[in-house]
Amino acid sequence: MIAADLQTAISQLRTLVGNADAIVPFTGAGISTECGIPDFRSPGGLWTKNRPIEFGDFLASQEMRDEAWRRRFAMEANFAKAKPGRGHRALASLYRAGKVPGLVTQNIDNLHQVSGFAPEHIVELHGNTTYAVCLECEQRYELSWVRQRFERAGERAPDCMCGGYIKTATVSFGQSMPAAAMERAEQLAGNCDLFLAIGSSLVVWPAAGFPLMAKRNGAALIIINREPTEFDDIADLVVHHDIGDVLDPFIAH
Numbered sequence: 001m002i003a004a005d006l007q008t009a010i011s012q013l014r015t016l017v018g019n020a021d022a023i024v025p026f027t028g029a030g031i032s033t034e035c036g037i038p039d040f041r042s043p044g045g046l047w048t049k050n051r052p053i054e055f056g057d058f059l060a061s062q063e064m065r066d067e068a069w070r071r072r073f074a075m076e077a078n079f080a081k082a083k084p085g086r087g088h089r090a091l092a093s094l095y096r097a098g099k100v101p102g103l104v105t106q107n108i109d110n111l112h113q114v115s116g117f118a119p120e121h122i123v124e125l126h127g128n129t130t131y132a133v134c135l136e137c138e139q140r141y142e143l144s145w146v147r148q149r150f151e152r153a154g155e156r157a158p159d160c161m162c163g164g165y166i167k168t169a170t171v172s173f174g175q176s177m178p179a180a181a182m183e184r185a186e187q188l189a190g191n192c193d194l195f196l197a198i199g200s201s202l203v204v205w206p207a208a209g210f211p212l213m214a215k216r217n218g219a220a221l222i223i224i225n226r227e228p229t230e231f232d233d234i235a236d237l238v239v240h241h242d243i244g245d246v247l248d249p250f251i252a253h
């Protein structure tokens with residue numbers, strides 16, 4: 001059912017959220033656009049102009065690793081100044097109220113953590129771009145450290161002390177989805193009574209399987225997204241309005 005207007009959407013959302021005991025939010029790029037994080041996948045987005053560097057290419061050459069880091073630092077102004085938006089804050093309010101056992105996100109911007117979610121209650125399907133890891137020994141590196149080495153070496157990506165390559169903690173194209181994250185996401189989707197898909201076009205598999213999984217397990221499905229999705233037909237409530245406007249009344253002050 002597609003909500004007729006914003007006020008109807010908010011009132012129906014209030015009822016569904018009020019009746020739920022275990023809400024699992026699933027968030028995509030749309031929740032972060034009001035925070036100044038561009039949607040890379042959108043038409044006209046960065047990835048349509050600048051093809052993303054695939055994992056195999058990153059491994060294959062120093063030049064590609066240098067380029068990957070050059071691009072990441074070019075985006076740093078956006079990521080560093082981004083603060084949680086109304087959607088993040090509303091979900092954090094539901095979390096603090098004990099209604100959200102965990103959240104699944106496709107986003108890499110760390111904004112759910114900043115809004116108040118404990119890291120162990122967030123499943124990041126595509127990883128996190130606000131820090132880096134060694135691909136061999138999994139040692140964590142801060143971006144400021146990487147940047148200092150990078151610039152000092154004339155824009156050359158540094159390696160780990162163990163000799164492994166250092167990469168943002170994101171999941172690149174061609175890099176396998178982390179098994180533990182997938183398993184936790186499946187558990188959350190299969191054990192909630194309300195699945196709340198926000199700001200995702202729900203087309204990127206396997207992530208897009210979770211709403212279906214929740215629905216099959218008897219959960220109610222709510223989709224909040226500017227554009228229609230292919231799961232609109234099976235959702236209990238579909239809201240095609242601005243995410244911040246829809247979720248603003250759910251922020252606890």
Ligand SMILES: [Zn+2]
Pocket residue numbers: 134135136137138139160161162163164
């Ligand atoms: Zn290492």
